[in-house]
Amino acid sequence: MPPERDWRAPLDEAGDDALQYSDIAIGYVSRNTRYRIDYRRALGRVKRGATTADEATADLVRRWGISFYAAPTAAYDPKLAVARPDLSPDNIVLAPSLDGIGDARPLDMKMLGAVRARMKIGDFLHLILADSDGDEHIWISGSLDLPLAMILPLGRDPFARLAAAERLSRRLLGVAAGPPALRPTPFRRQHLLTLLQVLDGHQAGATRRELAAVLIDGSVRDYSAAEWSDSRQRKRINRWFAEAVELRDGGYLRLLRGA
Incomplete structure (x- = not known):
């Protein structure tokens, strides 16, 4: 797992205003012995060619709710941690739009800015958008060539999901996305x-x-x-x-x- 460090030294992230709850959550799961075993096994399967990094990551995310990306060349990179969208409301889900509900358009990839990672997680294309205020995570179902709409489930965390949707909308309009909603004080x-x-x-x-x-x-x-x-x-x-x-x-x- 991540390199060993002196536990007495304060963590470098202590003064990071862009640190999100998901960034801290991956710190906890990475200290779970059973997760560490699962992750190492996943890396081993990827190295042997028995599975792909995307498939291994999808399995870990389903099992643990959040995981590092299981690519041996990028192992343990916290910027490549992936959380299930049903558990993390600051993740945005895009799906094919229904006819007659508005001026839906295909996703303009040029408007997304810097894409930190692109991976296939189950039936979704998962994009991590680099942002100094806190990265954005998008899950896309269906073809990028089709008009897309944001999925906002009627359930828990409606305001966090709305804030994430507004943040992505601002990015797509070419203005500053602003900080994410789910940041700890x-x-x-x-x-x-x-x-x-x-x-x-x-x-x-x-x-x-x-x-x-x-x-x-x-x-x-x-x-x-x-x-x-x-x-x-x-x-x-x-x-x-x-x-x-x-x-x-x-x-x-x-x-x-x-x-």
Whole structure:
């Protein structure tokens, strides 16, 4: 998986205002042991020619909800993470338009700007559009030569889906797309990234007291055993550890909806 790093060092993404919830979600699933095994096996099948990177990625996305792109030459690139559109409302789905509902047109690829990646995920063409404010993800069903319409399901997350649709519309009109809707606040972002450090520290063999000393309050190193046992810092790091494990083992799917 991604290169090992010193868990004590704050994650580089801490000050990234363009960081989206899906960017953080892939950080949690990448620390899940079962996902790591599945992903390595997928890379192995692609290297042997038993499947394509697109097919392997589609399988991983169906199973885990989000995955790195399973291309050996681009393994573990967070900019190539793909999330299921039903789980991630900032993904846009385009499908052939119905007759008589408006002036629908084929997609003008020139208006999309820089395309970071193009892949076939199941029955969809998946495009990742590069944007300094946060990449956009488009799922296209059917031919690019046909008039297309955006699919906005009547269900959960209507405002996030509408915001994503507006963002794509602005891009297609040749104006700045603006920031994505599902971005964590600076406080929420910092907390979620700190929980990733908790997982990394635990994986590296750090004790709960070591985690608390680095991430909460260095003075706990000098506590007696009794003081540590009754301390607020011990209770907090235990809560953080439980939260981090829950996010790693499935709770990351909530992050895809900004929850």
